[in-house]
Amino acid sequence: MSVPRYWRETPYRYMLVGGKCSDCGKIYYPIKKVCRVCGSRDFDQVKLGDRGKLVTFTVIRSPPSGYEEYTPYVVGIVELDDDVRVISQIVDCDIEDVRTGMELEAAFRRASTDGDSGIVMYGTKFRPVIS
Amino acid sequence: MRKVGIIGIGCTKVGEHWSTSLRDLFAEAALKALDDAGIEKIESLYVGNMLSAHAQQQEHLGALMADNIGIPGVQALKVEAACGSGGMAVHEGFKAVASGLVDFVMVGGVEKMTDISTPEVTTALMMAENREYSAFSGITFVGLNALCSRLYMETFEVKPEEMMAFPVNDHSNAANNPHAQYPFKITVERAIQSAMVADPIHLFECCGIGDGAAVAILCPLEIAKKLKSPVIEVSASTTATNILNLYERDDLLDFAATRRAVNQAYAMANIDKKEIDVLEVHDAFSIVGVLSLEALGFAERGMGARFAVEGKIALDGEIPTNTMGGLKARGHPIGATGVYQIVELAMQLRGEAGENQVEDAEVGLAQNVGGVDSTAIIHVLRRN
Numbered sequence: 469m470s471v472p473r474y475w476r477e478t479p480y481r482y483m484l485v486g487g488k489c490s491d492c493g494k495i496y497y498p499i500k501k502v503c504r505v506c507g508s509r510d511f512d513q514v515k516l517g518d519r520g521k522l523v524t525f526t527v528i529r530s531p532p533s534g535y536e537e538y539t540p541y542v543v544g545i546v547e548l549d550d551d552v553r554v555i556s557q558i559v560d561c562d563i564e565d566v567r568t569g570m571e572l573e574a575a576f577r578r579a580s581t582d583g584d585s586g587i588v589m590y591g592t593k594f595r596p597v598i599s
Numbered sequence: 600m601r602k603v604g605i606i607g608i609g610c611t612k613v614g615e616h617w618s619t620s621l622r623d624l625f626a627e628a629a630l631k632a633l634d635d636a637g638i639e640k641i642e643s644l645y646v647g648n649m650l651s652a653h654a655q656q657q658e659h660l661g662a663l664m665a666d667n668i669g670i671p672g673v674q675a676l677k678v679e680a681a682c683g684s685g686g687m688a689v690h691e692g693f694k695a696v697a698s699g700l701v702d703f704v705m706v707g708g709v710e711k712m713t714d715i716s717t718p719e720v721t722t723a724l725m726m727a728e729n730r731e732y733s734a735f736s737g738i739t740f741v742g743l744n745a746l747c748s749r750l751y752m753e754t755f756e757v758k759p760e761e762m763m764a765f766p767v768n769d770h771s772n773a774a775n776n777p778h779a780q781y782p783f784k785i786t787v788e789r790a791i792q793s794a795m796v797a798d799p800i801h802l803f804e805c806c807g808i809g810d811g812a813a814v815a816i817l818c819p820l821e822i823a824k825k826l827k828s829p830v831i832e833v834s835a836s837t838t839a840t841n842i843l844n845l846y847e848r849d850d851l852l853d854f855a856a857t858r859r860a861v862n863q864a865y866a867m868a869n870i871d872k873k874e875i876d877v878l879e880v881h882d883a884f885s886i887v888g889v890l891s892l893e894a895l896g897f898a899e900r901g902m903g904a905r906f907a908v909e910g911k912i913a914l915d916g917e918i919p920t921n922t923m924g925g926l927k928a929r930g931h932p933i934g935a936t937g938v939y940q941i942v943e944l945a946m947q948l949r950g951e952a953g954e955n956q957v958e959d960a961e962v963g964l965a966q967n968v969g970g971v972d973s974t975a976i977i978h979v980l981r982r983n
Contacts, residue, residue: 497732524851527798528737530796532737543736557737
């Protein structure tokens, strides 16, 4: 991952910042340039909610480069309370305990490292709600 | 717009071609197609490929391939639409002939996935979705399909065994296909026992990693009729896209790009789906085969798996599907697959499918897909 590419997306990944269409209110993650519902080019940056439900998930057993240390790990689609979805690793629980529909909350975590001397990449992962 | 015909086809065996370079693999298929067509001159060349930059550190494939087969000077370009690169190359070639701008067009696809390691292929395949948002999560391409598979099985109460009908059918057909990567039968039991790759997808539901090239020669139908018999017409060539990232879609089980493209194709070819005699479906993973059957209109929503289990996709079934092995058993050398589908449909319509021949096959439909149905390309072929 190149430094400029990583740096550019940092605010959107670190703080789950998406875009809300100023005209129809639809929320996107990532932000788009044109709203596909109403055609507006006007967006406000919004911080997405940090709670949601697990829509579906899988267990990755054959990882891409840079994710070997987490293998096997769970990745799922999380539907946030403000009606927008993200894709994320599901952490802080045993793989066997992951269930569709479980309630999750966002957590700031290390995502990957770029070899031995490259940048350390961070992002948002989701974990079971600590009630 | 002129009508378009196919006058030549050729392909390599799908497998591990360690000793053959990307350009020579393409040439092998290209020369077979040219010889089959009985022509020497083409005016345009479209090369479908996804991973050449990553696997061979090579781009500019149009000029490269033209040069290697002795025709530097023709119009040539690389066409890329992830796993739909091959079908898209055919679509571009179709437009070139239909427009009247050129007469003889070579459309092909080539991929050499074995030049890099499996983790490198796994990483590269995620270029099919938004790298910064989707791939960054650590999801893999099989993982994306697994998200659909779990949701599908939970929503419609489909058992794992019922998902295996697609790979079993593919392998049964591949056993009689000399260019298939895995020309042997498998059983549902064997498939269920295979290791999990990305739960709930088992190994035997996944296409393998392989090399291959497939090429077809297109020309105006009027010229084709003078050169070949029977003549195969490309009576529809359509394409559509969907929201790129699976996670951003409201309905994860609706292959909307396939639906859009196939409805346009039925209109363009002026046919009803009942007239389709042979079908090529992009079953990179069994869930894709299942959801494609539904999006193409052959099975009701949620009934795609059962449709396959009931034998309706078999050679003697209601709609013979993937008659030469499909993506699982003939193989899926990414950028070439869409053209393999066209070659295999043409074989059926010409009566050259050997033991897998579907009697009186007159109309065929091929569905080629990029990403998880982020791009869909549909072709309808008709024996003239």
